Amino acid sequence: MKAPQVSVGILFEPKIEFTLHIPYLINGIVVEGKQSVLFQQGQIAWNNVLYDELLFIPTNTDTGSFELEDVTIGINFHWERKENQKFRGSLRIIVEDDKLTAINILPVEEYLTSVISSEMSANASLELLKAHAVISRSWLLAQIQKNKDLKSGKEQYSNQQINTDDEYIVWYDKEDHVNFDVCADDHCQRYQGITKASTSLVQQAVHQTEGEILTYNGRICDARFSKCCGGVLEEFNTCWEESSHPYLAKKRDSIDNENIPNLKVENLAVKWIKGSPEAFCNTTDKKILSQVLNNYDQETTDFYRWKTEYTQKELADLIYKNTQLDFGEIINLTPISRGVSGRLIKLKIEGTKRSRIIGKELEIRRVLSSSHLYSSAFIIEKEDIQNNIPQKFTFKGAGWGHGVGLCQIGAAVMGEKGFKYDSILLYYYINANIEKHY
Template identity: 60%
Template sequence: MNEPQLRVGIMYEPKISFTLNGIYILQQNGKEYTGKQSASYVNDKIAFDGLVNEELVFYPKFYEEGSFDLFDVTIGIKFHWERKEDQRFKGALHFICEDEKLTAMNVLSLEDYLISVISSEMSATSSMELLKAHAIISRSWLIAQVIKGAELQKSESNYQSIVETDEQYIRWYDREDHVNFDVCADDHCQRYQGITKQSTKLVVDAIDATRGLVLTSEGKVCDARFSKCCGGVAETFENVWEPENHKYLQAVIDNPKAPAGYDLNLKDEDVAEKWIRTSPEAFCNTTDKEILSQVLNDYDQETMDFYRWEVSYTQGEISELIERKTGKEFGQILNLIPVERGESGRLIKLKIVGKKRSLVIGKELEIRKVLSESHLYSSEFVVERVGEENGIPAKFILIGAGWGHGVGLCQIGAAVMGAKGYKYDEILLHYFRGAELEKRY
């Protein structure tokens, strides 16, 4: 197989300003452009320099020398640290129309993309073993998504990610969001900020040392997921996304051995409650700022409660939030009842009981979206009702564990493993049990 070229969705606006650094050629008219430019959405077409086209493709005359800047790119979409920043990219700039806006895409080689992803997802000063491990899972995940996208396009059946009845609303978020490009640039896929964040020789060396190397299982490239902090146990794939079992994405205790004094049947409510309310030993149970700074960029370090956390809402706050997020009128919220937990203790289904109606919601990201202005850190939490009067609590406290979906590699856990002297292959095979390393190009 040859090194793939990728299409990465960067931003979505009615008008996009950009600067071409170096000479770029517009495929639609063969003309050369450089410097400041702008393109606008007009009636399902793109207006640029007197042209009106369905798409525009600017490619650098000299690939290694060319770059382009996009202004006011939103990063951390719908997360607590959402903000805008200017970003710079290598490769080609491709505009299309989607949902009455322009979509700006970056087209570049997979290995160049990885250099940015490793620097965007983590600190470029991380240990070499951690960087190598992350290069391999990022490469594997990406190739798996490209293959999956191609298979879905060929398939006759529609990709379904919502199951809805009067009693329940179950949804997972994955491939259905992106049909016109391979991956997006935000945390929904892998955080990608072009060459804005300074990379280091260490990152480039980690990419070069693992070039073409992927995780495989039964001959197929692994859909290698990762999240910030598993909370002590990694979750299975099918409890977060579509109901498909992957042998290499199973529950993993993030520790050399099971922590003493704990039952690990975290599907059980009493067992899960003890686990979440305490702080068992795990690779990702660390407050070491030097290790955390390897994985977390500045804005991720704005909060440090990754392993265990707490959020509280007044009755007025939670009833208004749930109504706004679901679009359904519950009235005052009487209870939040765990219905089903996964292997890590994450809630797969949660019953919201209101004065006017009840509804079971899932999967984990839907729960996190409904119970937060952006996203709860995870769906692994227990609920305390405070100040109950006539069956109506004055306040709800959510006590939780972990940050993210918890499937696959735990970034903070992997950083600790690297600091403890584990090699990249040992880190990978700790989280992806039974997988193999294979060079594909």
Template identity: 55%
Template sequence: MGTSGEKENKTREPLIHVGILQNQNRINFSLLSTYKLQGKKFSKGDYFVEIDNGQISFNGERYDQLTFEADQLHKDSFEIKDVIIGVQFHWERKENQQFLGGLKFITTGVGENKSITVINIVSLEDYLKSVISSEMSSTSSEELLKAHSIISRSWLLAQIIKNKSINKEKKVYQTSIETPTEIIRWYDREDHEDFDVCADDHCQRYQGITRQTTELVDRVVNETWGKVISYKGSICDARYSKCCGGIMETFENVWEPIVHPYLQGKPDNYSGIPLPDLCIEEEAEEWIRSSPDAFCNTQNTNVLKQVLNDYDQETADFYRWTKTYSQEELSALIYERTGIDFGEIVDLQPLERGTSGRIIKLKIIGTEKVLVIGKELEIRRALSKSHLYSSAFVVDASEENDEGIPQMFVLTGAGWGHGVGLCQIGAAMMADKGYKYKEILLHYFPGSNIKTEY
């Protein structure tokens, strides 16, 4: 049993608002416990809400917003039907998901475009139990789960602090730079004004208690309760991705131009081999076309099962991968994804690369249009029906026609995701090799310290 001081600390655990589902005209849900709405009890059962003349219609009444309050925050639960997971990713699908805590419905948009957003009001630690089970398998190794619980908690608290700062300063949070010849965008806090964090890969995967299946998850979160990583006293903006591809990327190459000393490029190994300068095109090409040693360079199925859920395991070629497009496919894809008619694609030219070889700026040269796009996620979105695995790739164009225009393009790439911070597959391999969670955190967030925030 914990001390009275420990109990007091746990009472300071924050409540957070998680956006589960957005832009819906009707939402079906089930209350799995008794809830209260404006003091009136609603028993277990199936219900629905729908948009009606710009308001939320429920049980014959209309509301601007409504909140089902839980009597027992850590026990009462509900189920939302047809939650979209993997939004715009190659494995996007719907599933029914169950959540602990309170349930809130709000309207967003204006006029005829009003729709409903679902928000889960949940304790931060209950949220974390789901995140580390949703981001990876709840049967992962203890050291990996401890490391992930600490960085997930850190990231969320850092985002809440950042959001409060932005709102307090009343500044427009800029996420793009556009000129007639260049479109540079990054994706971070947009579309999150109505809640603290979303439930999908854009933030952290949070799939409720649907995947929270083991006592180990409960124990790991309880043992790391309130712990975060910090740098010079401030909570770290602790980013992570599936696979860095061998070298970690630098924060400012992916998001806003702010330097975080604990989120810099470094090799995902302890070999001591000098780090190649992947900002140089020749170095990057040699690196991407090879398969250098790294923690994340593995086909160990037992380890991969810890990090990759069932739908993630549909992706086998994450460390090094290829994607082939015909001229017709590529030009149609880029037009569909960007809304810009480049005509036939003549070339894809990397103009700037980051520390991991990820392209920061890519020049698309077409017969009708030439434009530079970035940063990495904008590039990935333009070159795939969902998201290209990463922007660390080289291009081989071939089969030129009589006008000298290539008819085939092969993209050879490295890694899965943005590559900043903790590499989930690399961290899983470190845990498998016997590294402790503190060593894993120090490897991926150099210079950071673990502290207890509450």
């Protein structure tokens, strides 16, 4: 098989400005330099002509690149910002939701070189980079295959939302994208084109694992990963649809992977989160952390165990802003159900005016933060209670991200301990296989 192409949604704005660094072809015409497109009358206005879509193809695929202005990175996260970004390959512009969408089309292996440099420090160990190349390739190809299966009717997707006065349960996944394979932000995989300089080590990692993927029972693994599991790997259905992936299952992030408390039980989850149990990802070693955390990620220093505090007004205002529902003063936040890592699946918000259960994990993190809480594996402590109304809430939590699949910080520690990339992969993806796909 030949390495496939991937289409990546980069920018979503009414106006998009970009620069073509070499001559590009569009409709048989050669163009170069600064360009500007505008959403107008349901179409794309470019050079005073309206189009349904535009496709710019480099005349030289080895040297062709373009730069997009004001690309938002870290969407809805604490370090959200805009920057100009450069990309190789083709540029497609389409209309979506009364805006324009800029899509980068390029070979999978070239995409992976950027993803590894964007998701990880380019100075990470070779074994860690090779492991990440395999999981990023596997995840991407699994999503592309899933989209094909959904379109052909071979696979059904369960995106049932519960939305009643008493309960709101929703999850967010890749299927949000219908006009391209993946987006460029953390919702999918962090991709910043050639803005993030790759090193020879990253290129070596991608080249040495070219075409390698994880499989389970003959299917490409949906190889999820997160920054820090907090000590125990979570199951797939805690975070997304109610389907089972045996390779994404409960496991201790430790050589001692047998000793796992039942973190679905509230008092055991409280004890676990309040403690600091040994785990691969329980590290403060800056050399190791710098392999996984880019500069803006290093703005976060506590993630294995973390703490966030809110006043009554701060929390009530936050919940109102994120739900558009007036709960009044917040009386209690009650855990309803947890996953195997202690992550909350359902949480009940009780206020003086109304109560409602929310879930799954990302919705809980979204509602209770101005960006996203680091994870939904947290406990709540109430303080300064006046007339049964707490005046202060302290959240104590574990981990960063959903905790499913490979734990990036845990894997970095394993790499430093001498584990090879295949051992790291088969540790986190239980009973999976590594196969050459192309």
